[in-house]
Amino acid sequence: MLKILSCFADILFPRRCVLCDAPLGFKTLHVCRKCRPKLKFIEEPWCLKCGKAMADASKPYCRDCSRVNHYYTKGFAPFLYRGVMRESVVRFKYYGRGEYASFYAKAILAFGKDRLEKWRIDAVVPVPVHRQRLYKRGYNQAALAAKALSGLTGIPVDEKLVVRRVKTKAQKELDVSERRRNLFEAFALTKDSCPYERVLIVDDIYTSGSTVDAVARLLKEAGAAEVYFACICIGGEDC
Ligand SMILES: [Zn+2]
Numbered sequence: 620m621l622k623i624l625s626c627f628a629d630i631l632f633p634r635r636c637v638l639c640d641a642p643l644g645f646k647t648l649h650v651c652r653k654c655r656p657k658l659k660f661i662e663e664p665w666c667l668k669c670g671k672a673m674a675d676a677s678k679p680y681c682r683d684c685s686r687v688n689h690y691y692t693k694g695f696a697p698f699l700y701r702g703v704m705r706e707s708v709v710r711f712k713y714y715g716r717g718e719y720a721s722f723y724a725k726a727i728l729a730f731g732k733d734r735l736e737k738w739r740i741d742a743v744v745p746v747p748v749h750r751q752r753l754y755k756r757g758y759n760q761a762a763l764a765a766k767a768l769s770g771l772t773g774i775p776v777d778e779k780l781v782v783r784r785v786k787t788k789a790q791k792e793l794d795v796s797e798r799r800r801n802l803f804e805a806f807a808l809t810k811d812s813c814p815y816e817r818v819l820i821v822d823d824i825y826t827s828g829s830t831v832d833a834v835a836r837l838l839k840e841a842g843a844a845e846v847y848f849a850c851i852c853i854g855g856e857d858c
């Protein structure tokens with residue numbers, strides 16, 4: 620019965636290729652045949668802190684992580700924020716393709732399973748969006764990815780622990796230090812302390828790391844011992 624219903628759902632609302640957005644046939648799960656060769660995980664060498672792909676294998680950390688003291692412990696993303704993956708995440712974020720979340724969560728898990736197991740995460744916390752933005756967009760893309768990851772791993776997701784309290788200026792308009800200041804003020808905890816020892820922050824894109832850092836700082840100040848992150852895409856070393 621469920622199978623029949625899901626077939627009807629596929630006719631009415633066909634699933635789409637995560638990379639090119641073409642409707643998929645019944646048997647194809649996330650990526651069409653044409654796009655499969657374009658699907659590539661980030662390859663080593665990568666930064667031991669943020670997971671960015673690096674050109675120089677002789678150093679342990681990327682340019683950014685050698686310069687900045689991040690609040691988070693470590694993190695990673697399976698894909699480079701370029702080309703078809705960049706377009707995919709833009710559709711996911713702004714054009715109603717929330718359904719991609721299930722593919723992204725599978726990719727995060729396939730790519731980072733060893734690390735996630737090693738980190739022994741107690742809870743997954745998505746980066747929140749401001750209430751007004753949530754109302755306009757209808758969903759928080761980071762929360763969709765976090766929930767899908769929670770469904771695959773069994774690690775509980777806590778969507779309510781962190782909220783976005785002010786509508787910050789668009790990060791694009793600011794330089795790096797302004798971005799950090801702007802963001803540290805943007806998040807707040809809804810509890811007096813963090814009820815988890817080891818937290819995984821989930822977000823869509825990691826570029827300078829300032830968003831993840833702002834949430835990590837908050838959680839650590841509230842008592843979390845270790846804060847890690849997993850994003851869908853990460854910028855190159857030149858970000
Ligand atoms: Zn495709």
Ligand SMILES: [Zn+2]
Pocket residue numbers: 666667668669670671680681682683684685
């Ligand atoms: Zn790094």
